[in-house]
Amino acid sequence: MHAQNGRDNNLSPSRREFLQSTAAIAATAILPASGLLAQVATPSTGSRIGRIDVHGHVTPPILIETVGVDALGAFGKWTPEKALAAMDESGVATAMISVPPHYDPATVDRIARPTNEYAARLAIDHPGRFGVFAFLPMPHIDVTLREIAYAFDTLKVFGVAMYTNYGDKWLGDPAFNPVFEELNRREAVVFTHPITANCCANLIPNIGDGAIEWQTDTTRAIAQMIFGGAADRYPNVRMIWSHGGGTMPFLIERFVNMAKSPQFAAKFPQGFAAAAAKFYYDTAQVANPPAMSALTKVVPMSQIVFGTDYPARTIADNVNGLRDCGVLSARDLQQINRENTLTLIPQLKGYAGTLR
Numbered sequence: 339m340h341a342q343n344g345r346d347n348n349l350s351p352s353r354r355e356f357l358q359s360t361a362a363i364a365a366t367a368i369l370p371a372s373g374l375l376a377q378v379a380t381p382s383t384g385s386r387i388g389r390i391d392v393h394g395h396v397t398p399p400i401l402i403e404t405v406g407v408d409a410l411g412a413f414g415k416w417t418p419e420k421a422l423a424a425m426d427e428s429g430v431a432t433a434m435i436s437v438p439p440h441y442d443p444a445t446v447d448r449i450a451r452p453t454n455e456y457a458a459r460l461a462i463d464h465p466g467r468f469g470v471f472a473f474l475p476m477p478h479i480d481v482t483l484r485e486i487a488y489a490f491d492t493l494k495v496f497g498v499a500m501y502t503n504y505g506d507k508w509l510g511d512p513a514f515n516p517v518f519e520e521l522n523r524r525e526a527v528v529f530t531h532p533i534t535a536n537c538c539a540n541l542i543p544n545i546g547d548g549a550i551e552w553q554t555d556t557t558r559a560i561a562q563m564i565f566g567g568a569a570d571r572y573p574n575v576r577m578i579w580s581h582g583g584g585t586m587p588f589l590i591e592r593f594v595n596m597a598k599s600p601q602f603a604a605k606f607p608q609g610f611a612a613a614a615a616k617f618y619y620d621t622a623q624v625a626n627p628p629a630m631s632a633l634t635k636v637v638p639m640s641q642i643v644f645g646t647d648y649p650a651r652t653i654a655d656n657v658n659g660l661r662d663c664g665v666l667s668a669r670d671l672q673q674i675n676r677e678n679t680l681t682l683i684p685q686l687k688g689y690a691g692t693l694r
Contacts, residue, residue: 388429388431388675388676389428389429389430389431389644389657389675389676390430390431390432390433390434390643390644390675390676390679390680390686391425391430391432391433391434391644391645391646391648391653392434392529392578392618392620392643392644392645392679393434393436393529393531393578393580393620393622393645393646393647393648394421394433394434394435394436394468394646394648395413395416395435395436395437395438395647395648395649395650396416396421396435396436396437396456396457396460396468397410397413397414397416397437397438398437398449398452398453398456398457399452399456400448400449400452400453400456401437401440401449401453402414404442404445404448404449405440405442405445409440410438410440412649412650413438413440413649413650415649416649418460418463418464418468420649421433421648421649422464422467424648424649424652424653424654425467425653427653427654428653428654428657429657430646430653431466431467431676432466432467432468432469432686432689433467433468433469433648434468434469434470434471434496434497434529434683435457435460435468435469435470435471436471436473436499436529436531437449437453437473437499438531438650439501439531439532439533439548439552440533441501441504441533443477443478443504443505446475446476446478447475447478447481449473449475450473450474450475450481450485451485451488453473454470454472454473454485454488454489454493454495455493457470457472457473457495458470458493458494458495466689469495469496469683469686469689470489470493470495470496471495471496471497471498471499471527471529472485472486472489472490472493472495472497472498472499473485473498473499474486474498474499474500474517476500476501476504476514476517477504477505477507477513477514479513479514479516479517482517483516483517483520486498486517486520486521486524486526490524490526496527496683496685496686497526497527497528497529497683498521498526498527498528498529499528499529499530499531500528500529500530500531501530501531501532501533502530502531502532502533502552502555502556502558502559503532503533503535503555503558503559505535505536506535506536506537508535508555508558508559508562509530509559509562509563509568510559510562510563510564510566510567510568510569511562511566512566514568515568515571518568518571518572518575519572521572521574521575522571522572522573522574522575523574524574525574525575525576526574526575526576527576527577527578527682527683528575528576528577528578529577529578529580530556530559530577530578530579530580531580532548532551532552532553532555532556532559532580532581532584533552533555534547534551534552534555535555535558538551538554538555539551552581552584553581553584553585554584554585555584556579556580556581556583556584556585556586557583557584557585557586557589559579560579560583560584560586560614560617561586561593563577564593564610564613564614565596565597565602567605569613569616569617570605570613573616576618576682577617577618578617578618578619578620578643578645578682579617579618579619579620580620580622580645580647581620581622581623581624581647582619582620582621582622582623582624582629582630582632582633582642583614583617583619583633583636583637586614586636587629587632587633587635587636587637588632590610590611590632590636593610593614594609594610594611596610597609597610597613611636611637614636614637615637615638615641616641617637617641618641618642618643618678618682619633619637619641619642619643620642620643620644620645621642621643621644621645621646621656621660621674622645622646622647622651622656623647623650623651625655625656625657625658625659625660625663626659626663627663627664627665630660630663630665630666631663631665634665634666634670639670639673639674639678640673640678640681641678642673642674642678643674643678643679643682644656644660644674644675644676644679660674
């Protein structure tokens, strides 16, 4: 593997050993698309119930080194062992892992590569238990394009993770077109997670941004992707929106009417609902009767996937909430828990544990 920006000559022994092992693995890049991770895809016995969590988090050592454990809250206490124990307890075969919401444009270039290598190493060390959504050093376009190539071609990740905004631009902004063009070419899965935009930090004292603002920010990104035209320009990009699409299901009447307006009617002959139904939506933090009732009335059941936000919430909270919300049938739960994600990411077939 070639040195990246001249950094490889100054690596710690542990990082050098990892890169050496990755270089050996990279020699298998000519394998089929299932690639690197699928070669070690014999699930452990404890994973057989079969849920697939698209919204699990991973806290790589480089992130702790960069920002400090205290800045990460519950995410600073994450370990693979704790995650696996929680997964086993709640019947999760595989967790798709992504970096928790922390963004600093001054450090993302330095964090991205070791983060993705750490996550790929976890997937190898725990066959079938972790799948990787690669961390991208957005909004730096050239570095991001290089990381996309490395993540898919060498590490063989299942998709990428992006935040709903990068400072003052939301997903779908024309500034990000080169990234979406490449993701569209690769028919990539893009997992999204909200984060505080420059405009909107600490708007109400003593109420954290995650309580209100992040759900609103997800809605901003959905609206930008749809009404800004990116969803139509990049139809091969398959996007997952966290937390049931934020506040979008509750604002559906406004978006439906907006799509009918003279400004947009020609672009949406089938209306807003048809455009929104092309996305996927996870169940993290919305496993409750009001939220699930709204989501299931806005998008087809086929577009809802199981997600937990672990360790921000327990996996059991989500499992119990979905089961007890009174909205979902046993068949619905089977689709959400596993089948819809296998449709979205067919490479997981034979990788994640089987459903009993």
